[in-house]
Amino acid sequence: MPDRPRLDFWFEFASTYSYPAAMRIAPLAEARGVDLRWRPFLLGPIFRAQGWDNSPFNIYPVKGRYMWRDLERVCGALGLPFTQPPSFPQNGLTAARVALAGLAQGWGEEFCRGIYRAQFGDGRDIGEPATVAGVLAALGQDTEAALKQAQSDAIKNALRAQTEEAQRLGIFGAPSFVTADGELFWGNDRLEAALDWALSLSRRGGER
Amino acid sequence: MPDRPRLDFWFEFASTYSYPAAMRIAPLAEARGVDLRWRPFLLGPIFRAQGWDNSPFNIYPVKGRYMWRDLERVCGALGLPFTQPPSFPQNGLTAARVALAGLAQGWGEEFCRGIYRAQFGDGRDIGEPATVAGVLAALGQDTEAALKQAQSDAIKNALRAQTEEAQRLGIFGAPSFVTADGELFWGNDRLEAALDWALSLSRRGGER
Numbered sequence: 001m002p003d004r005p006r007l008d009f010w011f012e013f014a015s016t017y018s019y020p021a022a023m024r025i026a027p028l029a030e031a032r033g034v035d036l037r038w039r040p041f042l043l044g045p046i047f048r049a050q051g052w053d054n055s056p057f058n059i060y061p062v063k064g065r066y067m068w069r070d071l072e073r074v075c076g077a078l079g080l081p082f083t084q085p086p087s088f089p090q091n092g093l094t095a096a097r098v099a100l101a102g103l104a105q106g107w108g109e110e111f112c113r114g115i116y117r118a119q120f121g122d123g124r125d126i127g128e129p130a131t132v133a134g135v136l137a138a139l140g141q142d143t144e145a146a147l148k149q150a151q152s153d154a155i156k157n158a159l160r161a162q163t164e165e166a167q168r169l170g171i172f173g174a175p176s177f178v179t180a181d182g183e184l185f186w187g188n189d190r191l192e193a194a195l196d197w198a199l200s201l202s203r204r205g206g207e208r
Numbered sequence: 209m210p211d212r213p214r215l216d217f218w219f220e221f222a223s224t225y226s227y228p229a230a231m232r233i234a235p236l237a238e239a240r241g242v243d244l245r246w247r248p249f250l251l252g253p254i255f256r257a258q259g260w261d262n263s264p265f266n267i268y269p270v271k272g273r274y275m276w277r278d279l280e281r282v283c284g285a286l287g288l289p290f291t292q293p294p295s296f297p298q299n300g301l302t303a304a305r306v307a308l309a310g311l312a313q314g315w316g317e318e319f320c321r322g323i324y325r326a327q328f329g330d331g332r333d334i335g336e337p338a339t340v341a342g343v344l345a346a347l348g349q350d351t352e353a354a355l356k357q358a359q360s361d362a363i364k365n366a367l368r369a370q371t372e373e374a375q376r377l378g379i380f381g382a383p384s385f386v387t388a389d390g391e392l393f394w395g396n397d398r399l400e401a402a403l404d405w406a407l408s409l410s411r412r413g414g415e416r
Contacts, residue, residue, distance in 0.1 A: 050268050062258070062378060062380045066378065066394060069392075070394070070398075077401070170270060170273065170274065172268070173271075185278075186278070187397075189395075193281065193285070
């Protein structure tokens with residue numbers, strides 16, 4: 001029997017194009033029968049290794065201006081709400097830690113979509129604990145318990161390990177998608193190609 | 209009567225993703241009834257304005273490795289031949305000047321496709337006069353006359369002016385597409401969106 005196809009979805013909460021990817025990946029994967037793993041990580045250490053202490057969209061303003069306009073168009077085409085947040089990039093550390101805890105407990109995906117919607121749909125600051133708490137509350141989670149767990153050493157270490165794994169996989173931006181054989185796809189635009197690759201692998205597996 | 213939709217296709221011969229864009233843009237535009245203007249320009253001065261003296265794919269090797277693999281996949285999906293050229297980025301100055309002359313004389317588009325095919329399909333060096341001459345000869349052009357014309361002050365100035373225009377339009381990479389109302393789209397992935405935008409403008413024009 002062929003393995004069921006799977007795809008790792010690597011994302012960083014501060015990443016703009018991760019927003020449309022996060023909002024559309026689940027139904028696309030479901031329709032193709034691909035199992036997803038949601039893998040939050042931090043771009044900061046990866047950018048620093050490339051010599052950047054800020055988002056390249058801020059370092060290169062002409063590219064940044066284009067990105068915001070393009071993101072608005074991409075969201076418009078997908079019917080996603082879009083508001084450019086007043087500050088960029090935002091601090092997604094707490095959200096990433098909470099997501100890691102939530103993904104192990106079954107409410108992580110909905111939390112991730114909630115964080116992206118708060119930031120790029122409503123233009124809120126996800127670095128504010130109140131924003132993260134609001135998303136948790138909307139999911140019916142015990143806000144205080146979730147935020148406390150997110151500060152545990154286990155979660156902190158898990159996020160650090162996940163970021164190191166992303167770097168080992170050759171990930172340099174977000175969103176990225178990695179198939180079971182290590183094939184890397186970068187950008188919201190490559191989601192369909194990544195799903196196709198995952199499926200073709202699983203078919204080849206079935207022919208062995 | 210509505211204006212016929214048009215789209216400016218801005219490309220640089222050294223640009224990797226301009227290759228698939230150049231090979232597929234004409235039939236796509238034709239099928240949608242969009243008039244194309246092929247606009248060669250030089251990325252060098254634009255990159256220098258951003259503080260780069262080399263391609264970002266060389267400055268950031270992890271991104272460069274990904275790009276070559278991704279380009280191979282993109283070309284594979286389109287059925288385009290692909291060979292990574294031994295050197296990158298190549299010097300596309302002569303080719304751009306010849307293209308500018310050829311576009312005014314009706315053989316420019318085929319020349320542009322020939323240059324891209326030589327570089328990224330066959331892995332040849334388009335900075336070599338022999339490569340440019342070979343593409344010209346395959347089109348039945350008078351090689352010597354075309355190369356001489358490309359060195360004229362008129363053509364040199366026209367290419368310089370075109371590069372300055374690209375910069376004024378906010379272009380920071382290639383391929384780029386610009387509609388009649390100045391909307392900018394960057395990357396081979398955005399070709400369809402740019403054509404759609406050009407069409408929607410022309411429809412709105414028709415409703416005035």
